[in-house]
Amino acid sequence: MAKMNLLQAINSALDVAMAKNNKVCIFGEDVGHFGGVFRATSGLQEKYGRDRCFNTPLVEQGIAGFANGLAAQGGFPIAEIQFGDYIFPAFDQIVNETAKFRYRSGNEFNVGGLTIRTPYGGGIHGGHYHSQSPEAYFAHTPGLKIVVPRNPYQAKGLLLSSIFDPNPVLFMEPKRLYRAAVGDVPEEEYTLPLGKAEVVKEGTDVTVLGWGAQVEVIEKAVEMAEKDGVSAEIIDLRSILPWDVETVAKSVMKTGRLVISQEAPHTMAFGSEVAATIQDQCFLYLEAPIMRASGLDTPYPLAHEKEYFSDHLKTYEAIKRSLNY
Amino acid sequence: MAKMNLLQAINSALDVAMAKNNKVCIFGEDVGHFGGVFRATSGLQEKYGRDRCFNTPLVEQGIAGFANGLAAQGGFPIAEIQFGDYIFPAFDQIVNETAKFRYRSGNEFNVGGLTIRTPYGGGIHGGHYHSQSPEAYFAHTPGLKIVVPRNPYQAKGLLLSSIFDPNPVLFMEPKRLYRAAVGDVPEEEYTLPLGKAEVVKEGTDVTVLGWGAQVEVIEKAVEMAEKDGVSAEIIDLRSILPWDVETVAKSVMKTGRLVISQEAPHTMAFGSEVAATIQDQCFLYLEAPIMRASGLDTPYPLAHEKEYFSDHLKTYEAIKRSLNY
């Protein structure tokens, strides 16, 4: 065990994976000698050589295309997209190619070895193009797995699972927590399961659900609610696709209430799917409508970041609305 | 009034728009002399010249980028993406650029004149890459409007509204109906409102909602249900973004039940947003969970198209499930 921040945990996972299997390759913009603009790949080129950790030209569609090819050849490429906001030029390669590679070929070929890492989310004064939470854009895509860790321990365990999972994984890192989140992390290899949510805290009155950096926001909101005497169950989804319907449904059947707190703009954020599914599965148990605290339906503004953001206060208010319904 | 199929109605709308304003320009792959692979732009190059209706090189990101620039310059570009399945290379230009152009500049610049037309949907033996219904991928994007007509009359009126609407519009044409849907269409200019749903048929027991080609499927399903004595209200959403919450909520408050029938894969299709919002707004009125009949969560398969598809039978079964809940 060592104290690591989220970046160090990522770096440690990458290090473990590269040491374990020499078909693991890391590439992306500035990830080589420099170690990435956030330093997540720091030291890896030195340790494993330029062939296995290298800078690419500045072209996200190429990074994803190259990664697809390398994975099809039997490798475990780990491609970094410098910011989640810049993943859209790679959208076609990911949605039309990565996700459909195995299915369309009848399993003659697959890109299961692929992992795409990208930092996402706001709270760093990044404005429109360094703040987006694009997970929902990808969640409509059968064939992809989408994973979002919330702390260093999860980051390492989930990333190692993602790298060696026989399916392509989009791994989204909450950059706001890169240095802010610190915790105990084993130095050796370990994995955490994909597709499984985690009950962070048990409770009886309301289920509050989120993923990634938003879980911290939820914890703050729940603290406030607890002062009002509310017992809240907190669930961290961890995987967006496939997602753990069962754990969420079980919780909601117990509490009768669900509040979702999410960073992305309200309309068609992933909470929409959760709400749509849970109202179906738990209809007779629900004592209030499922509430969503989300970002506004606008691009992510700089000066009004605070106002835009679904912070702990808005989440707390949503919990109250649910309970007072 | 003239009898037109859906393609002819589109062609007529384009013709009217080009005659009305000489800053209307049409471009895309094969739309020039040839008139488009579906012939939607047939005759327009001859009539308005190569400068105003022309082939582009084969590059969707370029088509969208060029269109953004031309719209920013004050034009009314109408860009065709040959198939909805091929719009993903243009995803960045649409989601990061088109949608945020006005907001990010504080209204110094805008691309309000832009319309992107693309055929979507299955039922034509097209397999993975000529069948997708990608509207949900775009619906998480503030700044865009998304419009889907279901018949020739709508197609012309909504397309004319889209072209001259001061906001960028993604106009998705149900290609399965291009020749199959025929109806009376005025030859002159007329418009239909964006952002407004249409109550296609009134009813009291259940609301059945869809858009585009799916409305026909719903009508067949409702016919079956009516034989069982059910009175169903059918709503055609027409606009996916912004969408008409009010009309849908009003209907559901009356019927107490909502069934959504959609072509796209189930998870994160646009029905998720509708269900999430309506369970919130109509919680106390709902007598059954909101049901979604959707495509399977797989890529669109060729040989199993029928099995994959959310057809009238599956929609009918969903209606029954809702009523028997």
Added chain:
Amino acid sequence: MANKAATTNNIVTQLEVIPGDAIKIPTFQLLKEDGTVNKGAKLPEIDKELALKMFSTMQFIRLLDERMFAAQRQGRISFYLSSLGEEAASIGSAAALKFEDMIMGQYREQGALAYRGFTVEQFMDQLFSNEKDLGKGRQMPVHYGCAALNFMTISSPLGTQIPQATGYAYGQKQDGKGECTLVYFGEGAASEGDFHAGLNMAAVSKVPVIFFCRNNRYAISTPSTEQFAGDGIAPRAAGYGMKAIRVDGNDIFAVYAATKEARRIAVEENEPVLIEAMSYRMAGHSTSDDPTGYRTKEEEEEWRGKEPMIRFRNWLIKKGWITEEEADAQMAEHKKAVLAELKKAEQVPAPHVDEIIEDVYDTPPEHLKKQLEALKEHIRKYPEAYPATSKGVK
């Protein structure tokens, strides 16, 4: 740690505007249109066996294309796409590779696949989307693929295979077995952003990949004059610091020789090469297309005179490696085989409905299993509505 960019520091004091046609690339040709050899030309080393294999594959593809086009017209298959006139480009290049090299196609390279050994039956199973199709009937006709033959499954979105080929070749280079990747694409697809990405990345990372552009002058209805303003695709290579070869795509010997040399450069020097094969799409784009709307009969006629098969046939006959009769008899054999397999494949049932959720992931997750169960229950209720699969659902 320092940027030693080679970019010229050659200083000039007069403004020089480099013209748009600064680079003009000639076309390499060995066989003339009539099948005689160009003066001074040296044919590649091709023995009789190899030559006849290439020719037989060419005849097979010609026949297959003709028959399957007809089958589509008869409503027996839903779609087809012919490679008429471009057989030399795909077969000549495939023949110059090692079997272990990966081929990534666009969709008009059935010649390369047949050369690799894809059987008539395998073609038919794919075209009929039946349960024996390696692709499990999931994609449209002509989207072939076969891992055993090192032929990547075709994907419709254009250009996507280009950067993928670069990545694939990167893995091959790492494995160090002396293998390379050849990737085909049309001059239309070369307009996609993925082309730029794939070529630039290959040049920078020095991987063994051959970019093989079939310039057949059309992208559906769009003539190459509306696709680009320059001298075709080959000159773009220099923009990436990459080697290039332009070849007469209708001359199977020239294509073979060019690809052989490109392969040598790729594998021995770890350098990508761009080949542009000049040809003409003699048929419509696909069975959904009618080219009379956008090009003249005269133009088609002109190119009929340059087509690749007759040229090769004439050479073989003159060489004495085949007779007219043998060539015709071979064609008749191909026809018999195709017709027989066509009839057989038509009878093979569609894939079982259980296949619908396989291969989305390595194993079906819970939600897909539930969706399949619900689907099967539904099919049991309405068996007549799902005739292709209801028999398999008990």
Added chain:
Amino acid sequence: MANKAATTNNIVTQLEVIPGDAIKIPTFQLLKEDGTVNKGAKLPEIDKELALKMFSTMQFIRLLDERMFAAQRQGRISFYLSSLGEEAASIGSAAALKFEDMIMGQYREQGALAYRGFTVEQFMDQLFSNEKDLGKGRQMPVHYGCAALNFMTISSPLGTQIPQATGYAYGQKQDGKGECTLVYFGEGAASEGDFHAGLNMAAVSKVPVIFFCRNNRYAISTPSTEQFAGDGIAPRAAGYGMKAIRVDGNDIFAVYAATKEARRIAVEENEPVLIEAMSYRMAGHSTSDDPTGYRTKEEEEEWRGKEPMIRFRNWLIKKGWITEEEADAQMAEHKKAVLAELKKAEQVPAPHVDEIIEDVYDTPPEHLKKQLEALKEHIRKYPEAYPATSKGVK
């Protein structure tokens, strides 16, 4: 109706592999590093007034960059990005345009914007995201834009402005007023697919656009040697059949002359031109970057000797158009203005919260109005949590 592609039919019978360096482009330079004129070089027609305007803008930008970098370090603004060493490239090119021509930048062309007349106050308002910012505080610092000055608002995603410039120029050509578009981008951004799209489409549709590549040898930490393998960006033009000019980006006269000629070609001949300006990013990428991790002090030192301002200053002094003292006094004036406006801008409040839903669409739709109402109610409940806007919410 027929494809009369110009692609050469020049036949060769020997296999010719076109080398990766088939095209080498020299660099046009007028002013040497010491500010003297190259032998035989002819300076463009620039009168004293114009020269001094260019110089003053250059000094202003140098000062602005230095001050705002410092302001970021002091925590007064959140981010800044300097154009140190590249002032000649943006100012020299902007000076060669007509005011009505559209400029689309990447983010390091504050020189062009200042040349157009963006005031110190306007710079400050944007950098402080205050309510007077034309962009309404919505984007990060340095994302300037101004319709009145025909300077398109900067957008972070790289390369997107390139095909947009082609489309914009298409509209200008249609309007027939003799205007063009100049679009800036880095050698890194030139790797994006949008570069390929924008240049190819411009060449095919023959529009008046100038593609201005600032090759400053780095894309954040990535040296140009890992960005491309060829001889820079300029040779790519020939691949599109487009004209190209390579110029010493640190020589303001050469940049001016090259852009002037490119503009003439664009507007008079309706032909796009690619200009590659060779320079060096002397500062870090931005305030978030520290270049010592990826390049040597020696390399930076070497380029300090080639920087553009001292060269121009020396020339002006020798010419007698300015004295050392006048130049220094001008710099002091700029400093005073910047410091004064900085202090003022800091005091201007943030945009009103009502602005948060404006400009998503031309007018806010229902759902946004409801979201704003809910937000304001929320702010009323917790005013101390939203200090920038709570005062404005009654």
